[in-house]
Amino acid sequence: MQNFDYQTPTRLIFGKGVIEKLPSVMSQFGKKILLTYGGGSIKKIGLYQKVHELLKGYDIVELSDIQPNPKYDPSVLDGVRLCKEHKVDVILAVGGGSVLDCSKAIAAGACYDGDPWDLISYKVKAQAALPIVDIITLAATGSEYDTFGVISRTETNDKIGYGDRLLYPVCSFLDPTYTFTVNKKQTAAGIADAMNHVMEQYFTEDTTLLNDGFCESMLRSLMVNGRKCLENPEDYTARAEMMLACTYGCNGILALGNSPSGWPCHGIEHALSAYYDITHGWGLAIITPRWMKHILNEHTLPRFVKYGINVFGIDASLDQWEIANKAIEETYKFFESIGIPMHLREVGIDESRVGEMAHHIAVNEGLDQAYAPLTEQDITEIITASL
């Protein structure tokens, strides 16, 4: 077991109707709020109106139109400018992971005099950040319970995951009913994203019975409840359990003491969505089984066997290689069964820029240090197999 230093101070307020606690939470942070959100979906479900109603008497500045794979320019830059101009006290992010990720970059940038990219690219360590409260409307990224954000910079094809302890939300509101209107495509992408977060941490060295059990429970729960959410979008219990499972994805609690895994599928997918702006969860679902196939060998075999038996219930008496291959096949089939197009061509990616992307990944993502180390050639082969 490896040493670790872990803390997740975020307060989770979870369940139907918990929004009523918003005024008492916001009252701790001052009167000037930057309200961040994406498209119009929070208006359609009445959440935008509800927030304004609950926060009468506050001075609210708005930053809207934050896109999936949120952009440095204009979203982060505009948000930072608004915070500085209006001397904002606290950011209230309402939406999915992209809105919250963008808000984290704004929170740090607002307390820094230079170019916010210095912080995102780790050239400069953030010294302070505005407090962030969020209201989550999409179960997927786990951003509501971690320090991380992922920001894209179009002109350089960069999609960078950055994190800082200062960026834990102080409070996350999680009302599963807000996810009732999430469509099938986004629901499936959320399931795949959350499942991949678990897999990225499960496939590594030095794991424990405890962490393995947590991860396997997460995967089983996400598959069972994910399917129920797709079948009946207003199944409260399924939406609630999926929402809770997603929160654990990225704050490290599933892998305390494990060896670093390198998060290889995220490393690869970040380039795909930076170059082509595809849906993150779809990209992960397409890459994952091909990555698994690529790294399956004598050394990794026992992990795949455990995964197959405990997650998919594959008969433990079968030949080990058969279990492992079946497990990879089941992974593929599950993603396919929830409606995810399982080839990159179906989302508009062809072979033309594979070499360029593989090079970018090899240079920037440190995957030579991953659980199963990947060279530029390996990355090329994984992406090619995913076409």
Added chain:
Amino acid sequence: MQNFDYQTPTRLIFGKGVIEKLPSVMSQFGKKILLTYGGGSIKKIGLYQKVHELLKGYDIVELSDIQPNPKYDPSVLDGVRLCKEHKVDVILAVGGGSVLDCSKAIAAGACYDGDPWDLISYKVKAQAALPIVDIITLAATGSEYDTFGVISRTETNDKIGYGDRLLYPVCSFLDPTYTFTVNKKQTAAGIADAMNHVMEQYFTEDTTLLNDGFCESMLRSLMVNGRKCLENPEDYTARAEMMLACTYGCNGILALGNSPSGWPCHGIEHALSAYYDITHGWGLAIITPRWMKHILNEHTLPRFVKYGINVFGIDASLDQWEIANKAIEETYKFFESIGIPMHLREVGIDESRVGEMAHHIAVNEGLDQAYAPLTEQDITEIITASL
């Protein structure tokens, strides 16, 4: 799924040698420290000396001799007096759960003008508390990652669990090597205590696949690693995994969204150890299988079946009642196999005060609201079956 409001802000610094970070952590809180500990064990393992060496330049006041089932008088009262006299800034608790529990009561009492019992008995809500840092030397209670403490008041036979959000330790140091010298009796008591924390949360309504999976992983991990710790007390990996598993016991993360369970075995055991000062983990181990047998019925059957299959690997094709009864038997046999005396008579408790204790429990512990509600008669029968 029930609504919840959850937060565990404690920083966990985990692993061999992490004590070196103590000065940088303590430097955040001021120069006056109350150092709390129990008997001489922290001196025997050199930890007492190490702490003094690392904290040269600090002004350290000491409170020693904190007993298992820590006492209001003298320990809490002495600690509060020392904090007030010396204007202590921060408490450093070094030891097991009892030292830390006692330190939590002191931390709240030090910031209150009246009798600290007002806070412990919830007559008055604490408004402030001193920050607490701890160094854990015994894996068991999970006090290092929760708000709770249990304090005994001898003259009234009270053993009260109290909690307040103010009482999360700000930082817990967890070095598994400090548990190498914990003897077989205390190691077994720790295993039973931690396992019972999980069972108290597992046996309830409205559970999720996710929480059930977490709980089942905890139990499997505690049994496997607990045995290894007993066989080879210096097995780092086993001690480490057990230590990590114990941290999750009481902060609620295993039961987010579950119905309240009432923690019935703790309710009963608190009276046993208040009246007879027995080892808490032993008392829990003795009570648990008798409580299980008592509450097994048509309604609770499916929970016991799930428990039997997923925790003990009992053949799922057997008759449901057979699985449930076998699961209870396996629970008993496990505790017995790790050296716990499985009858109250063996720890000095006979039938003479059973009625008195059952009445005390029925009046004070609210077990008529438990998952399987218990009357005074039920409690009498469970204790009698445990004699």
